[in-house]
Amino acid sequence: MAGLSDDLALSDPAVAALRGALPEVAERTVRAIIADVPSYAGALTGPMGSTIQQAVQLALGGFVSLVSRGGGTEARTPTAGAVRGAYDLGRGEARSGRSMEALLAAYRIGARVSWRELSRTAVEHGVDAATLAEFAELVFAFIDELSASSAAGHSDELAASGRVRRRHLERIAHLLLEGAPADAVHAAVEAVEWTPPTTLAAVVVPSEQTRAVLAVVDPASLAPADELPMLRDGERTLLLVPDASAAALREALARRDAAIGPAVPWLEARSSVDRVARALDLHPELDGVLDTDDLLAELVVHADPAALAALRERALAPLDGQRADTRARLEETLRAWLLHQGRREDVAAALFVHPQTVRYRMGRVRELWGDALADPDVVRDLVVALA
Template sequence: MARHIPRRIAGHGLQLPARAVTEMRADLASVADRVVAAIIAEVPSYDDALTGSMGENIRNAVQLALGGFLSLASGRRGADPRTPTAPSVEGAYQLGRGEARSGRSTDALLSAYRIGARVSWREMSATAVRAGMDAPTLGAFAELVFAYIDELSAASVAGHADELATTGRVRQRLLEKLARQLLAGAPAESVAETAARAEWEPPTTLTAVVMPDSQVRPVLVSLPGATIAVTDAPEVEEGGLLLVPDAHGRARGALLRTLEGRDAVAGPPRPWLEVRASLDRARRARALGLGPDTEKHLPALVLAADADARADLREAVLAPLADLRPATAEKLTETLRSWLLHQGRRDEVAAELFVHPQTVRYRMGQLRDLFGDDLEDPETVLALVVALG
């Protein structure tokens, strides 16, 4: 990967006196120790990281970098002029990857490079002056030191970014596999294994949210980091699916506020292994044009669960009206519905239908003649409420 780093120090033209190089090389170990000590003292996040074996690895890396620099600066024969610092740059690249795996940002590492450059320059320049290096050469030497550090810094940043990208891609694939397993009802053991490999801590509940693909990213930034996003989900016509952890209780309100104006529908929270039930309800609600909160539309969802059965029930319970003129049957049907839902409160029925209370009384008289005692039968009343609800 290091070959992708822009090289600004190849062909620099500087060649240090042999005596200066020999003396600086002899002092590499002590310079490396002082560099590491300065980093520990000045970068708090490395206070514990550079002790023990990790500290020894860093000391070796510093010596490698300084040795590579001296080979570059001395114009050592046999070095490839196109990639004079390849081992050192590759080491810096791998160092950046290691920092990403440790969960650290590049901030501390770049600070360490700046400190390393300062300490190294101070130590090596003192040795160079003692060895009789003239001012013009010393100036060119300084320029090369800091260009070299810039190259190492860039290599580490690239390594850090590549590691995050690689890790992110692998984890995203595992999370998508986890989502597919959850929706397919895979065995709990298999689902738990995938969750562990993805370093995803199972929540108490999951809530399925369906939406167009184009809305997934804008919504995702406002949701918990453990949310699983799936685009082009075969189970969702629009293609976008989010599985949101622990969006139950008070947290559901925050989720719904995030979804406002997003053309999204949130199913109910369900135990995380049963999230398929949440998705099924969200899909049904969306198909009926209901949303964004399925739990605000439970009666409509229940009534629409079997549309054919409801139509048959309606036909059966309204059989006493079958021989009436359509217009009359329609008026009596809407009056009966309102009377049932308002529990016989005539004035409220009249207000809803925009008619006089006496009209309601007249129509209910007609209905009692048609239905007889059935209007007092609990089972008939239940069937009428379901059919007309």
Template sequence: MTDHSAGTSHRAAHLELDEQVADRLRGRLPVVAERTVTAITAEVPDYSGTLTGQMRDKIENAVRIALGTFLQLIERAGESDPSTPLNRALEAAYALGSGEARSGRSMDALLAAYRVGARVAWREVSTTTVRSGLSAETVAEFAELMFAYIDELSAASVAGHADELASAGRVRRRYLERLTQQLLAGEPEDVLHRSAERAEWPPPRTLTVAVLPRSNLRSVLALLSPHTLESGEDLPGIELAEESAVLLVPDMHGARRRRLVTVLHGHRAALGPARGWTRVAGSYQRVLRTLALGLEQPSGGAPLDTEAHLSRLVLSTDPEALADLREQVLSPLAELPPATAQRLAETLRSWLLHQGRRDDVAADLFVHPQTVRYRMGRIRELYGERLNDPGTVLDLTLALAHLPAE
């Protein structure tokens, strides 16, 4: 601002303006301000219907002060520091731009208002200068200086607008980051609602967690809702091949989930279930538990979908309990040679999963159906009536669901 101020002030020192003409111009300032605001309201859509009442009075006063400062600049051109009035005007213009950004009006709207204001103001001012008998050369110099002054005011307003947006953007990003961490931590609903309001984030019906390499983040975010939240926090207890990011994607429940799967295709992602937005911590924990299982990424580039591994997740919730259950239900086989016990356990598992269909069991185990018949006869001898007990069948099914084959 300082360099601009010095330049305009220096140029103003070479403009001779009769004191009587300056008084006439100063007397026209209220009319100029009123007509300027009327034109801005009529020609700039963003200001239509907004500059009324006290707001209109405030803007008209700002226009009067700006033009009055311009006249004061010319009148004080011979002083030791003629830039002082202009500095004050530039500070006011900067504050105006900052305030317009806070009001939600765009920089384009602000510049459009300046263009309209400059045109109307010069039309009114030029009429007064011409009627006052100023020479054509003086009027031209007056016009050049006035438009340079307005350019400097608009530049200061643009700077204030941009700085306000940058500052507000940084603050909002911090609020969004805090909200994301609170969601992942499962904070109480009242805390989450307050944080969402503070971050100006519209709560969706559901959120779905996706974890993917940070190197793939930008391309994925470009295809998702702008209200998607992201966290770069390290995943506790999970070792991944590269730095990862966590996304909280709004409203991808039901049939929309297929679209999210498509967006994540080829990005080595892990995808949790959709949850009510205040309960998304459950989706996050589901992803972490699935990653902890060490499952391989599906072939073809599809994401690792936790919904496809629910039984594994259920059985891995308490590994010690599963081991105890397995030992308990396989106790009738404990006295057999290990290889024999393993074969019978595999046969029993297949028998349960195929609901006793002997040919399907044989195909599953790559043995002859008669072999299946023999093994099941042996198992019935060892278990007796317990194989007819629904509770025992449930325990066997759970214990043997993921029995590793040798």
């Protein structure tokens, strides 16, 4: 409030009159705020109305005390208690769900009404025009400092509550990933007043694309802070996207790099994460959209690497002893023959060889396997071993 003169003086009767008018001024101020700021509609009917009215009266009382003091401009600034009270008011308004715009609008209206009421009382008690102008400047400078403190409190509360909420949501995601009991997850949900979705789908994206991805999927997606191998030390981000089908995610992420898991009941989110992790084990690099629904057979076949290796060793034993290049050609031909159900022309087209080449190679395969190729169990094992 620098720039004000040091000789603003109000008579004792004027100060006394101002003090006596404070309850009525506070009530009129609060009524004007409630009438003109929709966010405060109905506030007078509950405890908040009494709290706001008391806060206004205390602030105005502090102002009257300020103008009744002598001294320089340093003595004419809101006291630490008034500033702290304004800060706490801002935090309380944020917790009540009212916006910064509503709070500042309340201050503007409060300043106007307070000035109108206080200046009327001052004039009635002989305050001259020059003193009244100085008085006006002091009123609005005082209100500006208090509103700035309230705005800071409002902003700090939103930031703090946002951090707390994010920590709670990360806690929920962590419990889901560790497979915690349902009652523990529900308790965490109640603590943050979060409405669980019907399903969650795991989506892994490069970390630099996270913000862009959140713009096209539900921004309420959970982002677990857990360190998972597939996230490559922060290079990738895991999102648990609520109520989105694989088809919807494919469409939304069509121009992104992402691995998409199935949408599963939200308490079973770990199963979607596990499927994405297995898919990335098989296809480590993210290049476009990797939908695990397209990899079901591959995921099943490779679910137990040791068992698959044992099956391959047993099923392909007749090829033992063949030269490496010969073995590779016979495996390739047998695989195509099984997939195309023995149709020689289709096998030849798939391998880009002449049908006679297929006939020759399959003749060699039959020599090695003999009648076993007619056994359904052998054929099943070969299909899996060569998948």
